[in-house]
Amino acid sequence: MNNEAIKELLYKMADDLLILGHRNSEWTGMGPLLEEDIAFSSMAQDKVGQSLALYQLLHQLGEQDPDTVAFTRNAGQFHNAIITELPNAEYDFSLVRHFLFDTADALRWQMLTRCAYTPLAQLAAKVRGELRYHTLHANTWIKKLGSATDESVSRLQHSLDELMPYALGLFEPSPYEADLIADGLFQGEAVLQQRWLAAIESVLAPTHLQLPDVVLIAPVVGGRQGQHSPHLQPLLDEMSEVFKIDPAAEW
Amino acid sequence: MVHSLDPRVGRLPTIGTPGMVVPKVPLDQLGTFEVFVQPKEGKPFQHEGIVHAPDLELAYVLAKETFTRRFTCTSLYVVETRHVYVSPTTEGGVSVAAVLPAITGPDGEPLSFELFMLPKRGKQHVHIGTVMATLPQEAMHRGFQQNLHGGKTVYNLWAVRTTDIRFTTPEEKELWLTLPEKKFRDAAEYKGGDKLKAFLEKQRP
Amino acid sequence: MYGGGNTFEGIKNDGLAQENPEKLAAFEARIARGEKIEPTDWMPQLYRKQLIRMIEQHAHSEIIGALPEGTWITRAPGFKRKMALMAKVQDEVGHAQLLYSAAETLGKSREQMIDDLITGKSKYSNIFNYPTFTWADCCFISWLVDAGAIVNQLANAKGSYGPYCRALDRICAEESFHLKYGHHCVIYLATGTAKQRAMFQEALNRWWPPLMHFFGPSDKISAHTEILMRWKVKMSSNDDIRNQFLDMYVPKIWELGFTIPDANLKKNEETGKWEYTEPDWEEFKRVINGDGPCNKERLEVRRIAEERGRWVREALKSPESAYVMPLA
Numbered sequence: 005m006n007n008e009a010i011k012e013l014l015y016k017m018a019d020d021l022l023i024l025g026h027r028n029s030e031w032t033g034m035g036p037l038l039e040e041d042i043a044f045s046s047m048a049q050d051k052v053g054q055s056l057a058l059y060q061l062l063h064q065l066g067e068q069d070p071d072t073v074a075f076t077r078n079a080g081q082f083h084n085a086i087i088t089e090l091p092n093a094e095y096d097f098s099l100v101r102h103f104l105f106d107t108a109d110a111l112r113w114q115m116l117t118r119c120a121y122t123p124l125a126q127l128a129a130k131v132r133g134e135l136r137y138h139t140l141h142a143n144t145w146i147k148k149l150g151s152a153t154d155e156s157v158s159r160l161q162h163s164l165d166e167l168m169p170y171a172l173g174l175f176e177p178s179p180y181e182a183d184l185i186a187d188g189l190f191q192g193e194a195v196l197q198q199r200w201l202a203a204i205e206s207v208l209a210p211t212h213l214q215l216p217d218v219v220l221i222a223p224v225v226g227g228r229q230g231q232h233s234p235h236l237q238p239l240l241d242e243m244s245e246v247f248k249i250d251p252a253a254e255w
Numbered sequence: 256m257v258h259s260l261d262p263r264v265g266r267l268p269t270i271g272t273p274g275m276v277v278p279k280v281p282l283d284q285l286g287t288f289e290v291f292v293q294p295k296e297g298k299p300f301q302h303e304g305i306v307h308a309p310d311l312e313l314a315y316v317l318a319k320e321t322f323t324r325r326f327t328c329t330s331l332y333v334v335e336t337r338h339v340y341v342s343p344t345t346e347g348g349v350s351v352a353a354v355l356p357a358i359t360g361p362d363g364e365p366l367s368f369e370l371f372m373l374p375k376r377g378k379q380h381v382h383i384g385t386v387m388a389t390l391p392q393e394a395m396h397r398g399f400q401q402n403l404h405g406g407k408t409v410y411n412l413w414a415v416r417t418t419d420i421r422f423t424t425p426e427e428k429e430l431w432l433t434l435p436e437k438k439f440r441d442a443a444e445y446k447g448g449d450k451l452k453a454f455l456e457k458q459r460p
Numbered sequence: 461m462y463g464g465g466n467t468f469e470g471i472k473n474d475g476l477a478q479e480n481p482e483k484l485a486a487f488e489a490r491i492a493r494g495e496k497i498e499p500t501d502w503m504p505q506l507y508r509k510q511l512i513r514m515i516e517q518h519a520h521s522e523i524i525g526a527l528p529e530g531t532w533i534t535r536a537p538g539f540k541r542k543m544a545l546m547a548k549v550q551d552e553v554g555h556a557q558l559l560y561s562a563a564e565t566l567g568k569s570r571e572q573m574i575d576d577l578i579t580g581k582s583k584y585s586n587i588f589n590y591p592t593f594t595w596a597d598c599c600f601i602s603w604l605v606d607a608g609a610i611v612n613q614l615a616n617a618k619g620s621y622g623p624y625c626r627a628l629d630r631i632c633a634e635e636s637f638h639l640k641y642g643h644h645c646v647i648y649l650a651t652g653t654a655k656q657r658a659m660f661q662e663a664l665n666r667w668w669p670p671l672m673h674f675f676g677p678s679d680k681i682s683a684h685t686e687i688l689m690r691w692k693v694k695m696s697s698n699d700d701i702r703n704q705f706l707d708m709y710v711p712k713i714w715e716l717g718f719t720i721p722d723a724n725l726k727k728n729e730e731t732g733k734w735e736y737t738e739p740d741w742e743e744f745k746r747v748i749n750g751d752g753p754c755n756k757e758r759l760e761v762r763r764i765a766e767e768r769g770r771w772v773r774e775a776l777k778s779p780e781s782a783y784v785m786p787l788a
Binding site: 030034037038039040042043045046049050053091092094130131132133134136137140141144145148242 | 262263266267268284285306307308309310312313316317318319320321324426427429430431432433436437439
Binding site: 257258259260261262263264267268270271273274276277278279280281282283284285286287289302303304305306307308309310313321324325326335336337339341343344346347373376377378379380410411413437439440441442443444445446447450451453454455458 | 490493495496497498501527531535540544550564571572575592593622626627630633637641643644647650715716717756757760763764768776777778783784785787788
């Protein structure tokens with residue numbers, strides 16, 4: 005089994021989840037409804053928790069411990085897709101991002117339940133309940149707001165149009181794509197993207213939202229190779245502000 | 256922009272005029288739904304509180320994290336508050352059974368009702384069973400006839416039509432799969448005793 | 461997180477003359493028997509009014525209290541702290557949700573309460589009008605402000621109003637994690653590097669006076685509350701709660717080798733009461749009336765959050781659902 009390929013897969017998943025979990029946690033105490041504030045925070049906690057579990061697998065494969073990996077790397081060493089690092093803007097943006105990302109994330113984990121690398125397959129089986137909630141939450145909200153008032157529909161549509169190129173960046177192929185498929189680790193980004201598109205379409209179909217034509221969109225890629233938007237480094241600086249006061253200290 | 260030590264606050268957009276509050280319109284917080292949770296397999300569902308939501312499905316979604324993120328849970332359901340029929344509340348050892356007039360519903364197809372009793376003032380309503388009846392009050396009466404309350408004093412009784420409830424589906428049972436593993440929310444996970452002891456011993460002259 | 465205090469100003473008992481004497485007697489007898497009051501029961505107007513006021517202030521304290529700690533979510537050092545703080549601040553929002561619901565059973569809607577918060581008409585715990593400069597300030601709140609709140613909340617959970625007691629039982633169960641987590645954080649600072657220790661000592665110096673205020677004005681100067689004690693709305697005097705807190709936590713702070721910034725603080729072994737420098741109640745009044753370091757920011761952040769959420773709530777309104785007072 006190609007360890008480098010597995011590590012690359014684990015890193016990009018873990019980084020996606022950490023960065024988006026961090027972004028979504030910024031809403032805590034500022035959400036549009038108390039109940040939604042709580043739900044959104046829980047899903048952010050799930051994401052950070054899943055990223056920790058993945059960093060622990062990486063640690064078992066010889067990488068540094070999760071805190072060091074998460075709190076001391078620079079933007080150029082992160083493999084998250086750019087969609088996860090974009091600032092929060094308004095709630096429509098965060099909700100649409102949650103819908104686009106979590107749909108892909110849930111499908112990715114589902115595919116990984118058959119991963120030949122057993123620890124990852126086991127983790128995938130374990131988190132399925134969390135992902136079921138994330139997609140139930142996202143789909144219910146998108147269906148509701150996507151057919152409600154003119155304002156809610158136009159806000160969601162605007163965010164959907166803005167985010168689609170970034171969402172497609174989630175499926176930026178790995179340099180190890182062929183190895184991952186050959187070794188039975190992962191069926192590959194192309195298959196994932198196809199399934200994702202079908203899932204997105206079926207949720208949007210009963211709403212007033214229009215799915216942009218993906219053929220005409222240039223995906224925003226580069227995140228998987230460490231090429232990020234200007235938003236990631238400030239996020240990381242903030243995240244590690246206390247940790248870096250003394251990285252050797254126990255907090 | 257608000258000047259703040261809080262980086263999140265520094266990122267907030269400007270909206271409206273500082274200090275100017277646009278009053279909320281009535282019902283800004285939406286409808287009301289009652290939430291029931293089953294803490295363990297085999298245990299009865301108990302009332303945990305309410306959520307405000309626009310419809311039954313979103314109420315279910317919001318209730319899940321509002322009420323089942325911290326303590327053990329195997330299942331959850333919600334019902335709109337206006338669909339809950341409420342008996343009079345009694346006190347001082349008098350049971351609702353004693354004050355509820357017997358009533359027989361009209362002829363017709365009986366419906367399924369869920370019954371919830373308040374075993375003591377200040378405690379939570381607990382599910383006691385399902386009965387068939389044509390009217391809610393008849394359902395309550397039948398509940399007593401069938402001794403679903405186990406002979407206990409009932410201080411208040413709720414009846415809900417089964418079809419008005421958004422239940423957890425069998426596939427959704429996995430929603431709580433990782434709940435016991437979320438140790439970071441568990442008091443028992445924060446034991447500082449050893450570190451403290453070592454520190455105190457080092458301080459000793 | 462709520463410590464009581466400033467809740468029961470200006471109580472006039474004359475209103476009671478207009479209440480039905482038989483109903484009033486039955487109501488008081490029920491409380492004297494130790495039975496809880498439920499929302500559909502008859503209750504004196506004064507009882508309803510003071511309960512709404514108290515539960516609402518408690519709810520506001522939770523939602524505003526989420527801000528000074530919430531600011532550290534994005535900066536918490538390491539996975540363990542980051543996840544715990546996310547869950548802890550989320551709980552505070554959850555407590556607000558529970559408490560607003562309990563107050564709603566008395567007939568005031570959540571939107572009305574939130575409006576009254578933002579306009580400054582109703583109050584919240586004074587302590588959240590102070591800024592959290594460092595990670596240690598955040599740890600101070602998680603441990604000691606929550607500890608103070610728990611002392612108060614455990615007392616209030618024995619009160620007479622059913623929905624408030626149910627909410628508090630749940631809240632207290634959740635707070636045990638907050639308290640342990642907070643203490644854990646402080647133990648790590650205390651046993652850590654010199655810099656970490658200094659961080660906490662500085663936080664303690666900053667936060668001690670507001671913490672003494674947290675339990676409310678001294679009994680010598682606070683409003684007349686006998687009737688509220690009899691009705692089990694207020695369960696202990698401010699000074700009793702403050703004393704209980706000092707009894708439980710001063711030894712724990714000293715154990716860690718920190719200095720509490722009050723040279724007069726000591727336990728009088730004869731009376732069993734703690735003696736301390738009288739807190740500056742003029743400052744307390746000034747801050748509660750809007751002139752604290754963060755009052756404006758807190759309310760402005762809440763106002764912006766509500767404004768930003770407006771389109772969501774408008775989109776969700778539908779004839780399908782209806783507002784009804786919660787049942788319990």
